[in-house]
Amino acid sequence: MAHEDIPQPEMNFSTEGNQVGKVLMPRIGYTILAIIMAIFCTASLVLNISVIMVTIKYRQLRHPINYSLVNLAIADLGVTLLGSLLTVETNAVGYFNLGRVGCVIEGFAVAFFGIAALCTIAVIAVDRVFVVCKPMGTLTFTPRQALAGIAVSWIWSLIWNTPPLFGWGSYQLEGVQTSCAPDWYSTDPVNMSYIISFFSFCFAIPFLTILVSYGYLLWTLRQVAKLGVAEGGTTSKAEVQVSRMVLVMVMAFLICWLPYAAFAMMVVANPGMYIDPVIATVPMYLTKTSTVYNPIIYIFMNKQFQECIIPFLCCGRNPWAIDKSLPETTNTSSSNSRKGQVSPA
Template sequence: KTWHPQMPAFARKKVVMREQGGEDRMNSARFSPNLTMNMAIMPRSGYSLFAAILGVFSVAGILLNALVIIVTLRHKQLRQPLNYALVNLAVADLGCAALGGVPTVVTTAMGYFSLGRIGCVLEAFAVAFFGIAALCSVAVIALDRYVVVCRPLGTVTFQTKHAMAGVAASWVWSFIWNTPPLFGWGGYELEGVQTSCGPDWYSRDLGTRSFIICYFLFCFAIPFSTIVVSYTSLLHKLFAQAGTTAKAEVQVSRMVVVMVLAFLLTWLPYASFALSVVIIPDLYINPVIAAVPMYLTKCSTVFNPIIYIFMNRQSHQTQSLMSVSNEQLDKSTFSL
């Protein structure tokens, strides 16, 4: 029986071992994500475990982000400049969980990427598009807190029009930098344990490498620097004027700081891995280890809504209003 790409991973291992001359040759084969997977990278139980974990996080991410969006849109008191950016982040996380997390759960459970070349490109584009939009949204949130708390522009405040401009810019910026691989500059390939796709970090092609360098600079380094500078100034201001800063602003700033830290902790490992591979093309990273940062980014979609729900005072007030309204509705129904 000859191996083919649609054969389940746990079945391919035996075929490859027989055709290549045993387990020693199979273990010495150098991993390359530019090739369709031609061997089982880990045991069948490993794929099942990865799929189960990502499945839980993806479902939770879809439900919680949808809840944040619906509640914010239904209640006018939540429609404030900062919340526009937070809802935009929830939309980006929802898209990443639905169009990136769910397909990866399916392919990982199967043990191989079953969606074909077009599916690979679409899945990679969706994750990159929504992921960069989310990162830009975090940068907009950081700027909001910096302007509101540190007041670098004096009496100029962060208003709804500024928030909407930031929201629009995050999507335009992400679209600009994620469409070139669809037209030949850069590319999307299988990565990690070969059950999902992403930017072609391993390519030695000069054009692709130039895209990856520009992509890292404009889609990660610049937003990340904006976040770091904004929050360094913000934290300095909060510590320096702990007694004079409004309590509400302190609470919101704490929530956003936790949100930013959670976002960076889930994305920094993947960015570091990608940069290492770009700088050192011959660097070998075990595929299972390389897959962990990728799965971590797809699990990150659940953290922001949890932080928003539990640390946002306005969210608590809205939940109380919803509870009171439900109680009144129940009483009215009972009296009828």
């Protein structure tokens, strides 16, 4: 029974490109997908809940620059609870068994929380430009500004994910028919206009914001490094660290989101083209794995969160502590001094 093929049951919300009753993937394939998603769900729950809990526990983390990191964890939790966990269940049974209402709920939830997380990543990039590069001079980054950026990410996501609920676009089964998303397949002009708008405003704009922000950040650090060398100092180490961090962030963004966006645009640009459902499923699941990559990259590369979350996860111990031999007074003073600092990471 482990290798038994499962024919897709007939559903009245199939998209144009779906062939009702056709076996899309062997039973073992669905089982593997369920196991993979269960692993990622578990990791996402542990990491993102830990981020929220340590922020509540440690006062020094409640700095405006960290608000967006916590918001990212909340958005990722939404994707995990209302999207990835449901995908584990539907893959476990081998087909989408939640009905039309379940499809709309899952499709909307994943898109809503996913785009909110994507916009939050763009907000984080802008936040770091303001904190590190100070384009507005000595203007202080305030809680109001941080909360405004968070509000924009949620409102922007809500604006572009509610139209399918009212007829402009729709949420339909995708890939191997065990999850739902905006309908990329329909050739209806109204639906295609929504997909193009969705791609432009929910992927292209955040992506360009990230590129411009981190490009400006790296350029500023380069200028500071040149000035430091001219004055006999050196900032090359800090520049290399931040450059590496920025490269990881942009690469992770591209790996998680670019395949999905490219797939959607290919389908829209060539409505008659056929893409194997198994191949089409890969980019869809890559976006869901971002709920694990996000806390690792954006939070574990933040020294403030590192010093709090690692002991939290390791029962009070930090096996990666830099120097455990420092006197207690030195540790205390350095800890106090860090409370007022915000690293660009």
